[in-house]
Amino acid sequence: MKIGSANIKGKVVLAPMCSVTTLPYRILCRRYGAAAVWSEMVDADGFFYKKHRTPKTFMTVKEEHPVAAQLFGSNTENLVKAAKIILEDPVDIIDVNMGCPSFKLARKNAGAIMLKDTELIKDVVTSLSGSIDTPVTAKIRLGFDSAKDTIKIAKVIEKAGASAITVHARTMKDKYTGVADWNMIKKVKEAVGIPVIGNGDVRTPEDCKKMLEDTKCDLVMIGRAAIGNPFIFKRCNHYLETGEILPEPTAHEKVEAYDTLCELMDKYYEPQLKDYRFHACWFTKNLIGGREARLAITKCESKDDIRRILGTLDNQTDTRKTPAKTISIPKSLCQ
Ligand SMILES: Cc1cc2nc3c(=O)[nH]c(=O)nc-3n(C[C@H](O)[C@H](O)[C@H](O)COP(=O)(O)O)c2cc1C
DSSP states (O other), rough: ETTEEEEEEESSSEOOTTTTTTHHHHHHHTTTSSSSOOOEEEETTTTHHHHSTTTSSSSSOGOOOOOEEEEOOOOOHHHHHHHHHTSSSSEEEEEEEEEEOOHHTTTOGGGGGGOOHHHHHHHHHHHHHHOOOEEEEEEESSSSSOOTHHHHHHHHHTTTSSEEEEEEEEEOOTOSOOOOOHHHHHHHHHSSSSEEEEESOSSSSSHHHHHHHOOSSEEEEEGGGGTTTTTHHHHHHHHHHHHHHOOOOOOHHHHHHHHHHHHHHHSOOOOHHHHHHHHHHHHTBBTTHHHHHHHHHHHSSSSHHHHHHHHHHHHSOBBBBOOSSSOOOOOOOOO
């Protein structure tokens, strides 16, 4: 399928997640079958406060394409300027965050608070899509405190020139509570002509197929279930293609993926201890002994110590556990 000029081969894409979908994690997920990847959100205004763009602000390489760079902000001039700076390196999609409930963004009239103001949404999408040749997309929630305007918002985004729309099927007020309302994804799909990307609560290959069938969305976007679990893409793809469920990854496969991620992190930026710890903790999820390993990892003072702890899990023959039904994210990371 195509989003504007961007060619996407496959049905399952990686969601934007701050502190998670940095360049190394995006590359890892592409290697494990994500059809496209979204960057963590980047502050459009931030480009103009800092003297120099740091490599962590936004960086891309050929291997990760197709990639969407996500911006947040409400100052149309800064958004356009920031998009143009990002596009000095080829990027397939410029995405605008209209779903983050964080106060940090609301203060700037950005993120989910924009859902209250369809004029602002129109201005932002019109300015961006009229100023760059790269497809522009928007990622929304169903609304600020209710879903009564979801269709109106989606139509404004389409009319303003967006090439696709991602719907995280919760309101901003819901944060991460309750169950994502996939029926609203279906309604948006019926209401607009541009591709619709469904998002919210896809945790398994079966969920992925069900979202595609129930909503008729064009792509499924996976967030939390992909943290420490790039395998989800391969497993979803395999299930969609064959109807067969691949087993959960073994401890060995997880440690292997973590090692690859570390190589990528070391290659593309100077990771801090907290980066290794963060990912190592997530890769131990659903492994027998994982809880104890996580406790030990949080106390590790070096990358090698973390790796040694993972090694103890890797040595076990089969440490798979049934995956948890819910995924809890540390409060500090929840957008
Ligand atoms: C740690 C974390 C960071 C996130 N950061 C962003 C972000 O930068 N931009 C964005 O649009 N959404 C962000 N989200 C929301 C996800 O993209 C996604 O919409 C949400 O998690 C629902 O999908 P899921 O049920 O598959 O996790 C974040 C979510 C999490 C858990």
